[in-house]
Amino acid sequence: MSRDPKYDILFEPLKIGPVTAPNRFYQVPHCCGMGYMRPQMMAAMRGIKAEGGWGVVCTEYCSIHPSSDDMPFPHASIWDKGDIKNLRLMTDAVHAHGSLAGIELWHGGQSSANLYTRQQAISASSRPNDALVGMPLQTQAMTKDDITELRKWHKAAAQRAIEAGFDIVYVYTNHGYLLNNFLSAEWNRRDDEYGGSPENRVRLIREIIEDTLEVVKGRCAVAVRYSIPAVPHQDPDDLVGMFSQIAELPDLWDITVTDYTLEMGTARFVEEASNQLAVAKIKSLTSKPVVSVGRFTSPDTMLKQITSGTQDFIGAARPSIADPFLPNKIKHGRPDDIRECIGCNVCYAHDSLNAPIRCTQNPTMGEEWRRGWHPERIAKQHADESVLVIGSGPAGLEAACALGQRGYAVTIAEAERELGGRINQESRLPGMSEVARVRDWRLGQLAKMDNVAIYPSSLLDAEAILELSPTHVFVATGAHWRTDGVGRHSASPFDGFQDHQVVSVEDIMGDEIPDGRAIIYDDDHYSMGNLLALKLRQRGTAVTLITPASLVGGWHSYTDDQAAVMRQLIDAGIDIIYNRGLLSWQDSTAQLECVFTGSVSTIKAEYLVPVTSRIANDSLWHALQPFAERFKTLQRIGDCAAPGLIAHAVYAGHQAARELGAAPSQPDDNRRERKVTELKIVTP
Ligand code: ADP
Ligand code: SF4
Numbered sequence: 001m002s003r004d005p006k007y008d009i010l011f012e013p014l015k016i017g018p019v020t021a022p023n024r025f026y027q028v029p030h031c032c033g034m035g036y037m038r039p040q041m042m043a044a045m046r047g048i049k050a051e052g053g054w055g056v057v058c059t060e061y062c063s064i065h066p067s068s069d070d071m072p073f074p075h076a077s078i079w080d081k082g083d084i085k086n087l088r089l090m091t092d093a094v095h096a097h098g099s100l101a102g103i104e105l106w107h108g109g110q111s112s113a114n115l116y117t118r119q120q121a122i123s124a125s126s127r128p129n130d131a132l133v134g135m136p137l138q139t140q141a142m143t144k145d146d147i148t149e150l151r152k153w154h155k156a157a158a159q160r161a162i163e164a165g166f167d168i169v170y171v172y173t174n175h176g177y178l179l180n181n182f183l184s185a186e187w188n189r190r191d192d193e194y195g196g197s198p199e200n201r202v203r204l205i206r207e208i209i210e211d212t213l214e215v216v217k218g219r220c221a222v223a224v225r226y227s228i229p230a231v232p233h234q235d236p237d238d239l240v241g242m243f244s245q246i247a248e249l250p251d252l253w254d255i256t257v258t259d260y261t262l263e264m265g266t267a268r269f270v271e272e273a274s275n276q277l278a279v280a281k282i283k284s285l286t287s288k289p290v291v292s293v294g295r296f297t298s299p300d301t302m303l304k305q306i307t308s309g310t311q312d313f314i315g316a317a318r319p320s321i322a323d324p325f326l327p328n329k330i331k332h333g334r335p336d337d338i339r340e341c342i343g344c345n346v347c348y349a350h351d352s353l354n355a356p357i358r359c360t361q362n363p364t365m366g367e368e369w370r371r372g373w374h375p376e377r378i379a380k381q382h383a384d385e386s387v388l389v390i391g392s393g394p395a396g397l398e399a400a401c402a403l404g405q406r407g408y409a410v411t412i413a414e415a416e417r418e419l420g421g422r423i424n425q426e427s428r429l430p431g432m433s434e435v436a437r438v439r440d441w442r443l444g445q446l447a448k449m450d451n452v453a454i455y456p457s458s459l460l461d462a463e464a465i466l467e468l469s470p471t472h473v474f475v476a477t478g479a480h481w482r483t484d485g486v487g488r489h490s491a492s493p494f495d496g497f498q499d500h501q502v503v504s505v506e507d508i509m510g511d512e513i514p515d516g517r518a519i520i521y522d523d524d525h526y527s528m529g530n531l532l533a534l535k536l537r538q539r540g541t542a543v544t545l546i547t548p549a550s551l552v553g554g555w556h557s558y559t560d561d562q563a564a565v566m567r568q569l570i571d572a573g574i575d576i577i578y579n580r581g582l583l584s585w586q587d588s589t590a591q592l593e594c595v596f597t598g599s600v601s602t603i604k605a606e607y608l609v610p611v612t613s614r615i616a617n618d619s620l621w622h623a624l625q626p627f628a629e630r631f632k633t634l635q636r637i638g639d640c641a642a643p644g645l646i647a648h649a650v651y652a653g654h655q656a657a658r659e660l661g662a663a664p665s666q667p668d669d670n671r672r673e674r675k676v677t678e679l680k681i682v683t684p
Pocket of ligand 1: 390391392393394395396397413414415416420421423458460477479617620637638639640646649
């Protein structure tokens with residue numbers, strides 16, 4: 001298919017100093033949980049982005065020296081020959097598709113605890129180390145000699161980057177890391193020529209840009225990652241003024257905003273293209289090309305950034321994770337096939353958990369090397385056989401999509417009139433509309449497949465399935481929320497759980513809401529408890545949110561929106577009680593126990609909504625067990641097997657579809673990157 005010519009401008013090459021990007025699609029540096037520990041995994045993942053049409057593909061933050069070690073977080077490093085060799089894998093994979101490879105040289109400063117190297121962390125002034133919450137360690141204020149050393153380290157790393165084959169070398173000045181420590185008037189308390197006035201605070205950045213240009217000698221481009229406030233005139237550090245002093249120095253500017261929760265915000269709080277006021281400000285101050293992110297998923301929004309002169313490249317991290325083939329889909333006139341990011345930050349959460357990233361929308365993310373999964377290609381069917389998928393939630397839809405792509409004759413049976421399972425109600429919760437993309441993208445793909453038949457309003461029982469006699473059966477019948485309070489805090493139900501004033505999560509989502517004050521008892525610790533509280537509050541209900549934890553929605557800390565959730569709850573006027581477990585519910589009174597002391601207190605409300613854990617809807621799967629030999633496959637998938645995130649259900653559906661008719665996957669599950677030859681023990 002040919003593309004709409006209006007998008008041609010997105011495919012125009014553009015010079016970045018001495019190198020030329022083949023188009024305007026630019027995967028900015030983003031963490032991936034792979035880093036120096038998993039070079040093959042990283043190279044395969046980045047290579048696929050280049051294959052998918054990203055004209056520039058960058059590393060994650062890449063340490064220049066052992067004094068910048070972010071353990072336990074999996075960063076890249078370019079310390080030695082071994083790193084050069086490993087990173088070569090990535091540059092070769094990217095170059096194989098005609099794209100440019102960029103490296104983000106990084107020194108963590110006050111944000112690297114150096115847990116592995118045990119080196120003293122350094123920064124502009126001595127400060128508490130903020131690499132990890134409450135780290136009881138301060139940084140060492142850098143002397144002038146230390147600054148000289150740092151410049152040498154950066155130059156040497158740039159030299160190694162050239163040897164590794166990179167085309168773009170970054171100077172990284174934001175996100176709270178070392179060079180950012182110098183720019184910040186709050187953190188930089190020096191009284192020499194590197195502190196005080198804006199001119200002094202930007203001096204080290206100027207020197208390092210000049211050093212890097214000197215080292216690369218026109219063999220590759222020098223990019224600078226820099227942040228200004230989202231509202232550019234509210235600028236206490238004078239970041240805009242400092243930018244003006246170095247605006248013409250590098251070959252490219254990679255611009256973000258100072259508030260990371262805006263730059264990286266979840267879709268619940270931050271819309272597409274939210275930071276472009278700041279980007280436009282920067283663009284007006286430099287003649288050099290500018291790239292910036294904005295969680296761009298709409299080709300028209302991307303186009304507008306270029307035609308309005310806001311930026312020259314469409315920067316992306318998350319959209320390139322959700323769909324590594326986004327550029328090629330626009331290029332070949334298939335914009336409807338773009339698997340749009342839903343802004344859930346499940347990818348980021350896994351990096352925060354020190355693990356390779358995964359993606360709700362793209363189950364192949366992070367599995368390119370380990371399992372050999374390609375986001376667009378999948379093996380053809382192993383035999384001309386029929387498959388029945390029961391349930392059209394994320395697991396069922398993803399399984400049907402991948403099985404349909406493989407060429408099987410697929411039937412989807414869904415009990416409800418509306419397809420989509422849990423997505424339907426969850427996407428109607430406050431701020432969650434983009435979750436619907438999980439359902440809609442899959443329905444769009446299925447609509448194009450002649451070999452997939454979809455039957456809504458079809459509640460199947462074991463008898464009906466035996467009558468249909470499909471060869472393979474996937475049971476994707478989901479899960480439902482418990483109302484008895486069983487969860488992390490308590491493995492047994494609370495007294496009074498059968499009271500009619502105990503209301504289910506599904507009832508609240510389905511607008512079956514009693515009158516009067518509500519208690520939400522949240523022992524789930526992700527979004528459901530706080531979203532229901534907000535939903536009720538928006539209807540004018542008085543709400544008390546009670547949790548046995550000392551934090552509401554603790555898992556939001558990994559998706560980096562816990563503070564935004566708290567702001568929302570406080571602004572909405574929701575009462576919050578921490579560190580209390582639910583003991584009983586009787587006569588409109590909840591009895592609570594302090595999780596530390598066991599002391600008992602009570603609170604009154606008209607009804608109680610327990611949000612604790614879920615029960616798999618696996619009765620159909622159990623009912624089919626006596627007839628298992630009638631099918632070649634009888635497998636439960638997604639929440640029906642193990643309730644979890646939407647990402648888990650999508651992954652389970654995809655894995656089941658990939659593995660149908662294939663050899664068992666166990667050897668792949670064990671595939672790890674570790675050196676198993678030439679090992680020896682060296683004792684002191
Ligand atoms: P998952 O997240 O694992 O995909 P969901 O709860 O989102 O699970 O989806 C499960 C879907 O299965 C729901 O839409 C539900 O209506 C449907 N379903 C459950 N039992 C049956 C059944 N016996 N026959 C057909 N559809 C069913
Ligand atoms: Fe987007 Fe969520 Fe995928 Fe991250 S995990 S890329 S936020 S859909």
